[in-house]
Amino acid sequence: MTDPIYEILIAILKAVIIFAVLLQIVPLLVYFERRICAWIQDRIGPNRVGPVGLLQPLADVIKLAFKEDLTPQGADKWIYRLAPVLVYAPAVLAFTVIPVGIDLQVATFDIGVIFLFTISGFSVYGLAFGGWASNNKYSLLGGLRASAQMISYEVAMGLSIIAILMTAETVDLNEIVRQQWGAGTLGLLEWNLFQQPIAAVVFMIAAFAETNRLPFDLAECEAELIGGFHTEYTGLKFATFFMGEYVAMITMSGLMITLFLGGWSVPWVEIPTDPSIFDVALSVGFFTVKLFALLFFYIWTRWTLPRFRYDQLMRIGWKVFIPVSLANIGLTAIAGVLGWKWLIPLP
Amino acid sequence: MSPGIEQLFFGIAAVVATVSSLLVVTRRNPIYSAMFLIVMFAAVSVIFMLLDATFLGFMQLLVYAGAIMVLYLFVIMLINPRDGDLPEESGVTEKSFAAGVALLIFSLLSFAISHSNEVERLSSLGPIPLIPEVSASHGTIRAFGLELFQKHLLVFELTSVLVLAGIIGAVHLASRGRKDGSTAPSAAGKGLVNTDV
16 A cells, blocks of 8 residues: 555556446446336337347447437537537546445545535536537527526535535545444434435435436426437437436435435444455445435336426425525524434434 | 646646636637636636645635536527627727736736735745645635634625625516516526525
8 A cells, every 4th residue: 555556556446447337337227217117107118139138228339339420510519529528527527436335436535525516517518518519499498408407406405415514524425424324224214314304305306407317307308309408419429418417317326325325334234444355345235236226216206207397497496495405404503503413313 | 746746737737727718818709718717717726726725626616617607608508699690809909908908917916926025925935835835634624614714704794795685686686577476587597696606
């Protein structure tokens, strides 16, 4: 650990592994999405390519890669090319601070939450620039909606995180996870989901809006805007937008798990001070299980709820979620001053 | 980080900040100007982080590059200027006037900085390092919060009154145009104010 070259190599290795895993989860997630949606709608879903259709994502990728890559007339070429990258890169970058196992993350930042929140907010530029550069009125409307929606729900999300930071008194994600550990099955009550239920609900809904998922996918909204900001995109540029959306979903789920669902901590196993490989693997496994459960929740919601209208989206954002999370901050402050453990009095 | 690497990063960030702020004022299309302004904010936040003011650097990114620029972009996209709609390039007289004003402000600022008491006091101690030495806890949230809520509490509270006045003004402006109270106020109007902290 003393040799700087060794440390740099470890850091590069971690970055490559996380990048590769994120890249691999996306096609898997698309497959799950299509199968689960088919199951919810009482259809069969893709099952022809490979065993139970598992090679379908590969076929999709080949199709996208060999599609003709069109740039619409009158489009701003530079920004048009830049936009998909601006959606994908922040989502991957933001994931680097999420601890996926015992003290295991790519980038160790003492202000992890703020880093993640800042960087993931940057993906809005991809949607806005992409919508503008396409020279298409539907794309432009999609980009406009995306920027207004993101900025509104970022406020609600930030305020819900503040309540967590107030009880945790730290912005270190690993420390927040450690605080959520409790012995035994009752230890699950230490999760911020139960300590801060209002913040958890607001955060989850804001996460749906931030990742442009139904019921908040107003920036795409195929019924009104064809495809919104990505109407004009084809081939790999479209695929990059698509992957960016899914990686953002993974990143937001990772943050949700870390802040509210106990992160990598395993409630039945005490957090070791000097973890062995087995301990780390167990924590990574537990994190992964929660991640996929939450991703299933995302997909389940998407195929269950209808889309909001745009004015409804803005109204509940500004008139419900922001006041509610502000009130939650007030309650947390009062509880903190009085020395209560918020909501559930535990010994 | 070793001082050499820090100076290298400082050099890159400084060059990027300078070039992109030049591009902000020279691009004709406002979308490009906004884009380079974002790059400029990012480069300045890198400089903050090199000065161990990590929290301030991220606030710069979050508030300016992340929030305020989205609103700028929102307005620019709402107007949606295309190359044909842009006004004629301004003439030589206007350009030279603008250059003169910029030069005047630059020389005033550099005079003021080079003759300030602080710089004179520091330079009497020896050569000024490019990146000053500070304690490790200098830029943390804790240090920042203590400074803000103890030393500068009055200024902080006064700023919040200013922001509140802005919000009330904008809500008033947004609601004045509406005859019936049934429709929701325009999202853009509301969004423009509340995040502008």
